[in-house]
Amino acid sequence: MKHLLSTTLTLTALASSYAAAEKVATPIPIGIAVAQTSNTALLGQEQVIGARFAEKYINARGGINGTPIKLVFQDTGGDEAGAINAFQNLITKDKVVGIVGPTLSQQAFSADPIADRAKVPVVGPSNTAKGIPQIGNFVARVSAPVSVVAPNAIRTALRLDPKIKKVAVLYAQNDAFSTSETGTFQQTAKDQGLTVSTVQKFLTTDSDFTTQVTAVLNADVDLVIVSGLANDGGNLVKQLRQLGYKGSIIGGNGLNTSNMFPVCQQYCDGIIIAQAYSPAQPSANNQLFVKEYSAQYKKAPPQFAAQAFTGVQVVVDALKVIDRKKKLGEWELADLRVALNTQILVGKYSTPLGAISFDKEGELQQADFYVAQIKMKDAKTGSFVFLK
Ligand code: 1QQ
Incomplete structure (x- = not known):
């Protein structure tokens, strides 16, 4: 028994020294x-x-x-x-x-x-x-972080259209980034003197946004800000435009890819998205x-x-x-x-x-941040145009 125990101990010691020596x-x-x-x-x-x-x-x-x-x-x-x-x-x-x-x-x-x-x-x-x-x-x-990047999109949207007053904010409530980013967007909108007329929630797994879009249209806003991921965000933008929304749109970081183009197609056109990188750096x-x-x-x-x-x-x-x-x-x-x-x-x-x-x-x-706007040539092809 004593012998067995010491063998076990030796093997254990060997195993751990082997692991340590990796x-x-x-x-x-x-x-x-x-x-x-x-x-x-x-x-x-x-x-x-x-x-x-x-x-x-x-x-x-x-x-x-x-x-x-x-x-x-x-x-x-x-x-x-x-x-x-x-x-x-x-x-x-x-x-x-x-x-x-x-x-x-x-x-x-x-x-x-x-x-x-x-x-x-x-x-x-x-x-x-x-x-x-x-x-x-x-x-x-x-x-x-969103606190540093996202406010740039609102400042740029206001520069492009100084008449913006009323904002609708939408976010994916089941996603940690989206809930964080919308906090920054909502605070920045208020800091810039905008009125947040409606806040709408959705899920990253949603594909039908009729309820949210209807609320946005009823609120009669000039700017919509979306914090979600690429597929849900793309569909949301598409349905906003299809149901008649004509104002400005800011997309958050989850919409920051041309892989979203097949989702929102020509309706991606005009989305403003803040960037933490520019090829022109x-x-x-x-x-x-x-x-x-x-x-x-x-x-x-x-x-x-x-x-x-x-x-x-x-x-x-x-x-x-x-x-x-x-x-x-x-x-x-x-x-x-x-x-x-x-x-x-x-x-x-x-x-x-x-x-x-x-x-x-x-x-x-990091020192430098940017804002880009999506420009669609047709339903399939488009690009991110960096704004000054
Ligand atoms: C996060 C994000 C995503 C949208 C990046 C892919 O910023 O989850 O924090």
């Missing part, structure tokens, strides 16, 4: 957990493109001081369970050094705590709700990014692609600093993850978003 793999694995399926893939698809482009771009320039990176993709789908599953796979099976993801704030509030408890750094590429960096020490984001790093991206995809990079690229770049730039002090191959994975998180938070980065850094909670510090 080294980081080469190429260096970085996790990408975004939506590749479900309606959320309308947003996630551009993130996949941006991340893949970053992998190629970075490895063509020597990776991490000569060591290549390898992105490991895990599809989150559009819900919390999918994001949790993707994070768990990346952490325990794929043994990534850090994670760029998930797509939605709604998913981040469920999945990020898992990475935080496992001491795996997370860089949110598109999580803009209030409270994301505060999820934990291991959570940062390269997506500026003048830094040398952005201009090179835009040149190579445009050469490959025959169009300028959209915001979600640029932010996903930036997320990967931040992880890589931080790893370069660490590697110069002690080669990545000599690190134990668990220690490297902790060191990576520390370095991410103290680093300064020259990215497509311009010069960025983080505060000690992981909140993004």
Whole structure:
């Protein structure tokens, strides 16, 4: 019995020392957990493109001081369970050094705590709700919060039409980003002296918005502000126009993709959307990014692609600093993850978003923001035109 017990103890000790001695793999694995399926893939698809482009771009320039990176993709789908599953796979099976993801704030509030408890750094590429960096020490984001981005859309709408007085606000009540963004929109509207005549709720799973549109038309407003995701938001805008709404429309970040064009078609025309990225951002790093991206995809990079690229770049730039002090191959994975998180938070980065850094909670510090307006050529093709 005594013998058996000591054997068990030895084996346990061996197992834990084995786990502790786990080294980081080469190429260096970085996790990408975004939506590749479900309606959320309308947003996630551009993130996949941006991340893949970053992998190629970075490895063509020597990776991490000569060591290549390898992105490991895990599809989150559009819900919390999918994001949790993707994070768990990346952490325990794929043994990534850090994670760029998930797509939605709604998913981040469920999945990020898992990475935080496992001491795996997370860089949110598109999580803009209030409270994301505060999820934990291991959570940062390269997506500026709604409080910083969204007010720009209202200011621009008022510049385009100074006669706007009455506003209708609509939001998806089952989505954390949408509820956060509508709070900012409603406050900004009031601060700008506008009257919020009606506030309407919907679900991201809705497809019939007759009730909400009827309320908007009855309120006789000059501006409609929509906080939802791409499919629901696109259908809502389409039905607003089909039922006769003629005024201005602001869409939030969930409508910020040309993948919405097949949903609202020619009715997408004129939607005003604030941007955390512009291809015209003048830094040398952005201009090179835009040149190579445009050469490959025959169009300028959209915001979600640029932010996903930036997320990967931040992880890589931080790893370069660490590697110069002690080669990545000599690190134990668990220690490297902790060191990576520390370095991410103290680093300064020259990215497509311009010069960025983080505060000690992981909140993004970014200088430049923009507003664009959708211009449709016909029911299928359109573009985001940046406004001055
Ligand atoms: C969030 C968002 C989404 C609309 C980005 C895809 O901003 O969930 O925070």
